[in-house]
Amino acid sequence: MDNESQLIKQRREKYDKLLAMGIDPYPLRSERTHCIMSLWENEKDFVEKEQEVSVTGRINAKRRQGKIGFLNLQDSTGRVQIFVRNDTVLDDNYELFKLLDLGDFLQVDGKMIRTQTGEYSVLASKLTLLAKNMRPIPTVKEKEVDGKIIRYDEFSDIEIRYRKRYLDLLLNPEHKKVFETRSRIIQGMRDYLNKRAFLEVETPILQPLYGGANARPFITHHNTLDMDLYLRIATELYLKRLVVGGFERVYEIGKNFRNEGMDRTHNPEFTALEVYQAYTDLDGMIDITEGMISTIAQDLFGTQKIDFQGTEINLERPWRKASMLELVKEHTGEDFSNFDLDRLKAFCKAKNIEVDPHAGPGKLIAEIFDTFVEDKLIQPTFVIDYPLEISPLAKNHPDNPNLVERFEVFINGAEYGNAFTELNNPIEQRKRLEHQAKMREMGDDEANVVDEDFLEALDYGMPPMGGLGIGIDRLVMLLTNNVSIKEVILFPQMKPE
RNA sequence: GGGCCUGUAACUCAGCGGUAGAGUACCUGCCUUUUAAGCAGGGAGUCGAUGAUUCGAAUUCAUCCAGGCUCACCA
Numbered sequence: 001m002d003n004e005s006q007l008i009k010q011r012r013e014k015y016d017k018l019l020a021m022g023i024d025p026y027p028l029r030s031e032r033t034h035c036i037m038s039l040w041e042n043e044k045d046f047v048e049k050e051q052e053v054s055v056t057g058r059i060n061a062k063r064r065q066g067k068i069g070f071l072n073l074q075d076s077t078g079r080v081q082i083f084v085r086n087d088t089v090l091d092d093n094y095e096l097f098k099l100l101d102l103g104d105f106l107q108v109d110g111k112m113i114r115t116q117t118g119e120y121s122v123l124a125s126k127l128t129l130l131a132k133n134m135r136p137i138p139t140v141k142e143k144e145v146d147g148k149i150i151r152y153d154e155f156s157d158i159e160i161r162y163r164k165r166y167l168d169l170l171l172n173p174e175h176k177k178v179f180e181t182r183s184r185i186i187q188g189m190r191d192y193l194n195k196r197a198f199l200e201v202e203t204p205i206l207q208p209l210y211g212g213a214n215a216r217p218f219i220t221h222h223n224t225l226d227m228d229l230y231l232r233i234a235t236e237l238y239l240k241r242l243v244v245g246g247f248e249r250v251y252e253i254g255k256n257f258r259n260e261g262m263d264r265t266h267n268p269e270f271t272a273l274e275v276y277q278a279y280t281d282l283d284g285m286i287d288i289t290e291g292m293i294s295t296i297a298q299d300l301f302g303t304q305k306i307d308f309q310g311t312e313i314n315l316e317r318p319w320r321k322a323s324m325l326e327l328v329k330e331h332t333g334e335d336f337s338n339f340d341l342d343r344l345k346a347f348c349k350a351k352n353i354e355v356d357p358h359a360g361p362g363k364l365i366a367e368i369f370d371t372f373v374e375d376k377l378i379q380p381t382f383v384i385d386y387p388l389e390i391s392p393l394a395k396n397h398p399d400n401p402n403l404v405e406r407f408e409v410f411i412n413g414a415e416y417g418n419a420f421t422e423l424n425n426p427i428e429q430r431k432r433l434e435h436q437a438k439m440r441e442m443g444d445d446e447a448n449v450v451d452e453d454f455l456e457a458l459d460y461g462m463p464p465m466g467g468l469g470i471g472i473d474r475l476v477m478l479l480t481n482n483v484s485i486k487e488v489i490l491f492p493q494m495k496p497e
Numbered sequence: 498g499g500g501c502c503u504g505u506a507a508c509u510c511a512g513c514g515g516u517a518g519a520g521u522a523c524c525u526g527c528c529u530u531u532u533a534a535g536c537a538g539g540g541a542g543u544c545g546a547u548g549a550u551u552c553g554a555a556u557u558c559a560u561c562c563a564g565g566c567u568c569a570c571c572a
Contacts, residue, residue: 006541007507007523065535066528085529102522116530138508139522141533152533153509153521159564160508171508215572261571354569370572408572415572446571471572495563 011134014099018129021092025132030107032056037077039112043120046112054109055080055122056130059102061141069097070121073108081121082108093127103133140171162492175487181300182476182488186253188296189273189472192288198249198275203238205231205255211454212236212393214446215258218268231257235274236393236467237454240422243465244457248278253472264484265414268493271472276422278463282405285419285466286382289409290317293380293416293475300479308412308481314379319409323385324369331372336365339387339402344368358442362387362402375413382407392432392448394420416475419468426458 018025033054039046046053057075071082086094100106107128115121141152154172155161161168161175169176190200208227210217212234219228235252242250255269262268277284294315297304304315322330325337336344344364348355353367365387377383385397386406397403405421423429433455436448476488486492 010523061532063531063534064528065531068529068531070531070534072532081532083530087529115532117532119530119532121530136507136522140508141521143533150533155508157504157508157564159504162564213572258572261569263571264566266571418572 007136008134011101011132011136014101015132015134017099018096018132021095023096023129025129027128027130030056030105030128030130032107035077036073036075036080039080039120039122040078043112047114047120050111052109052111053122054107056105056107059100059104059106062100062102064098067094071097071100071106071108073106073122081115081119082106082110083113083115083121083123084127085123088123088125093124096127096129100127100129101133101136102139103135103137105130105133138167138171159494162486162494165490178476178480178482178488179490181480182472184300185296185476185479186271186472188299189253189292189470192292192295193249193251193275196249196288198251198277199247201239201242201247201250201252202254203232203235203242203252205257207232207238209449209451209453210234211448211451213256213258214390214448216260216445218257218259233258234469235272236469237451239274239276240462240467241454241457243276243278244460244462248463249276251275262493264486265474265477267473267485267489270485270489273468273470273472275468276465277467278465280466281421281464282384282407282419282466285468286319286321286407288468289382289417289419289470290319290380297479306479306481308478309483311378311412313412313478319380319382321382321384321407324365324373324383324387325385327373327377327383328365328369331376332368334368336361336368339365356444358439358444360389362389366390374410374415377410378412380409380411382409391420392436393423393429395423395425396428411478414474415471416478417468417470419466422462422465422467424458424462424464426455429458430455 015025031054036055036057039053039055055073055075057073059071060074060079061072063070067086069084071084073080073082084094084097107130108122108124109126110122110124113121113123138155139153140155143150143152155167161172194200206220206222206229208229210230210233213236215233217233218231220231221228233256235254235256239250239252251273253271253273256272257269259268260266275285275288294304294317297306297315306313306315325335329335334347339361341361341364344361345355348364348367351371353371355364355367359367369383384407385400385403386394386408388396388402388404391404391406394404394406397405407419408415409417423432433448433450437450440447440449473485473488477483477485480488482488
């Protein structure tokens with residue numbers, strides 16, 4: 001018998017013993033009068049008034065000492081010590097106490113007292129087992145020194161932390177906090193948009209065609225319809241249909257799926273916010289991006305200057321705006337504003353930038369930007385005036401036929417958002433998508449496909465508008481100071497065991 | 498996909514050619530104010546997997562599996 005099954009067998013024997021004692025290890029109900037945090041709001045008062053309290057939680061430490069014993073009881077709000085004496089608990093409760101394991105859920109009725117060493121504790125008069133632990137939880141012991149928690153035998157194996165996230169959350173409370181922050185960030189987005197009359201909507205994840213981004217999709221199959229469907233790579237084209245339909249301000253927060261590589265900034269499914277607002281343009285999207293993110297930071301931290309891996313990031317508005325060509329010039333000394341393909345090719349070759357032989361000047365400029373500029377943009381920067389060639393859904397720049405009204409926003413060298421003044425001319429849109437299809441035929445398997453249904457919707461008329469996408473996982477990484485996307489996704493994709 | 502590193506008890510780790518170890522957790526005993534409780538005793542492992550070398554492999558070598566970092570690819 002291996003060690004694990006031995007430990008489990010021991011729990012099983014305790015379970016049988018409990019049954020023999022007439023104790024239900026998994027009773028129907030529990031009762032509590034106080035969450036543990038509320039005991040600490042005025043612990044002296046509880047002691048003076050000898051108030052009866054009833055608390056519930058999980059046992060995470062047990063110290064027996066002859067005919068007395070101590071437990072640490074933890075609920076989601078805090079931790080309190082339970083003091084058990086064989087002469088103050090009811091009947092067979094001390095026998096129950098002896099059978100309790102770390103990980104058991106327990107209800108404790110009693111009064112708050114102060115022990116000889118000065119610790120406020122609940123002196124138990126009655127113990128009620130709420131749920132028996134049948135598989136030992138890994139051991140982690142903690143000691144507080146000068147307000148700092150020193151942890152012994154920390155549960156730190158990264159793989160097991162991701163695969164058995166419940167143990168990670170249980171044993172590493174600071175990781176639990178990351179997901180609480182994540183929830184508050186998403187709530188902050190909803191609050192910000194709802195206050196501005198945006199409507200939250202849901203569009204299909206299963207789509208007969210995919211679009212709205214350059215990416216390879218996941219394919220699945222519907223049996224009854226006997227057809228392949230794609231998991232969406234973006235919500236863009238459906239949200240635009242809704243603006244055609246008269247919803248002037250819509251947003252969606254949801255998962256996108258991209259069948260591409262995985263690394264510390266890419267998970268195959270990731271959460272994005274997309275926002276569409278009629279009768280505004282790129283400037284409106286800049287306003288939302290800056291306003292929303294700086295507001296969220298302020299609400300979370302009380303400041304807009306945050307630390308990310310030792311670098312101070314200042315999220316105070318306004319953020320820098322600079323055109324892609326300007327930035328390329330700033331970081332390479334080269335001016336490519338004439339879109340001279342031969343010069344671009346020569347430059348890429350000289351700098352060892354690998355390029356697709358079909359790439360036009362716009363794509364090359366973007367490649368050069370990625371290589372020389374992107375990771376230098378530490379403080380929030382809106383990079384504007386993108387090449388039309390790589391922006392099939394954005395409206396033409398008024399002054400330059402090679403450019404469109406688009407920005408991507410960069411912080412700490414990574415992209416956090418992407419926005420356009422949205423292309424609403426159906427003739428132009430068809431031309432762009434057909435060009436994409438041509439690129440596809442030439443081997444670009446990330447190029448867009450022609451979505452006739454979307455083009456038909458545009459024919460009916462779509463108002464001028466701005467649209468914005470923000471990668472939520474990466475924003476959470478930024479605001480929780482994490483460098484791996486797996487730390488901010490509860491159940492990140494893992495290879496099978 | 499390339500490079501580097503890691504995989505030993507439930508957890509954290511040591512051992513790096515000669516009988517598988519420690520602390521915690523678990524079990525037994527003692528202990529009526531402990532808090533990483535303590536003391537004494539005990540049980541617990543296919544040393545990631547498969548091959549090879551060797552009298553002998555957790556240890557050396559090869560391959561594979563899983564993970565991390567990093568580069569490439571990718572938004």
